[in-house]
Amino acid sequence: MSGYASAIGSHVGMVRSNNQDSGYAGYRLFLVADGMGGHAGGDVASALTAQAMARVDAPLAPPHDTGPGEPRASEDPAGGPANPALEDPKSAAELLRKQLLQTNRMLRSTVGDRPELAGMGTTFSGFITVEDRLALAHIGDSRLYLLRDGAFTQITKDHTFVQRLVDSGRITEEEAKTHPRRSVLMRVLGDVESQPEIDTAVLETRPGDVWLLCSDGLCGYVEDEDIERILRRRTSLQGAVDSLIDKSLAHGAPDNVTVVLVETLAEPDQADEPAGPRFAGSAANEVPGGEPVSTARTRLLSRRRISRRAQPVAESHFEPRVDEYLKELIAETKRRNRRRRILGALALLAIIAAIAGALTLGYQWTQTRYFVGTDGETVIIFRGVQQNIGSISLSSIAEDTEIPLSALDGNEQRQVQRTLSAGSLEEARDIVTRLGVHE
Template structure:
């Protein structure tokens, strides 16, 4: 709902499922993700061998896709700097052969509980792993878009995470770009999967949830469910999505009611945050040290600002108290100490154990010299705006006695 082009690509086939999130903006993020998706789609056939051997096959194919992207940049220099994440798996019997690089994710929904399988190759994840920041702080960190590993013209042989995963009947595997997991909380994803009527309805609901948060990034979702027995493939039905899609399919024209309602609004339901373009940083160790130092400086500045803020509040409170006290000392009242009439400076109220008045003058007039009304007035105190006014009140009381 914010970006003008779709840099995500996805493929949902018979044995291969993947999500790729391009980087490089208009310079070619969509090209990179589409190249990777189409290059890997050739693996979508009945796998031979074990899941372990197919992990090696998948890894080799991902590296070949990386070479393809680099060659494309060589032919088209204007695409320099483009790259893409990749998270995908091949189904091999009751196992999955997984390959992963970047910050797109694979989740497992098992026994009504969602768990993240892949680990992000991002700067903030490095900070979390090293204990520098928390998971919550990582969600809003200003460097959360910095990728440490991607496919592209930045590395001829990038490090790719691979793993063999065992599935159980009823498992639901969720592949997504960070347009979903970056803006929709895991607890909300889990609720949607728990309440799903079908995989497609869950996909629609997850995308609608991202749209409800303003969809500041492209969002792509693939869901795969494990069944007790292998389902016969009567007719291959591979589907590309995003920038890898060759042409709109009938399903591409379908939009859920909730999504239509949101898209027809002039502005998203929530104001979308500003999203920095993802980018790769080749100087991993230097950059990590530099940004860790920057994080420390930022935390130090934050603590200093907090301290200055507290001091400013304390100064303001102290100034208000001082001003208030000075005002009270400009007031006077006529009262008694129980025996004689006294002119007091200040106000009759006390601030806890702090008295806000003191004796200004002892008039020497005893209470027994006053009539009943005057005595009651003095006991209740008579306010005055100045010492002279207080003295005039005392004179009136004294003259009444005379």
């Protein structure tokens, strides 16, 4: 049976005034939720979701006989019967899906009681461990990554408009990173849809795997190569979480950032990271009912500010008019690409014109210069300079003096063959006059 070690951290970032992210690292459940709706309730949506989903968490059965006060294998931490769905990965994935749908109804009911929260929603990416498998549920643009055997892979697919554009081949992955509508979500939990579609999957895991759950405050601003490098060089899971958050801060951290790391171990008793349920972000601070557990790092980072100016980030929002909005977005993308091509062509023409102008001015300057040389037989006054550009000569014959080269002494012949520069035609004639001609 595999064991699991985990670490968690969250930071409000450098721009936002409140943390709309929530994270949870429990006994068997690990998740990240990224709220939307700004001050209208993004933080409430993610916190309520994290707290509601944490109710399905349960510790692994103890590997020895339970002592007084310890929960039996058939009990959850609160003393009630454990959910048998947690013993089968497919059932666990279905349990997550149903719990998310129930949470979605709870969020909608909350808006009914508190109309000022209208429009709130949240993403969700999380999994339950079932021996050597993970039961995954995902909706929105928070992500799950896997580092295995030197390969770093994105497991989930974003439910965003730009991802649909990428999938359809209309834009590239690089263009998606800077697309002006990258914050538009197609699927979320909350006061937007009564029955949102939720992706589920069962994933195999093996010792040495490192699973990364994160909000887009990390993956949206830190390159995959940098994330992979930090995970490879980790000395501890919590140290890697701290380094990932620090990396986001170094990039200006315009959005909240939340990170959960889970490492698969060969044996359950190999874990040396803090165990037990821990909340981070909004769920650790703003939702009553139960004692939230937060790491010291989370509390420290919540107060931390780095003196670097960051650009505000666009608020994520859900777009219900999927087909109409996609057509509008595609048309806008075409217009933007057309403008980009036109601007690129104009820039290229401007560069070509500048080069041509510089060449013209340069050539005109060369034609103000003269030099005394030879065609091999007579002394010639040339207009221009001695250099050539490829097969193009920058000089022409101004005057043929008809003085035989053989009429000069040896030293003068060599000087003429090497050429003698002059600033004007008169100066070139003076040079010729001073040559000693021998009959």
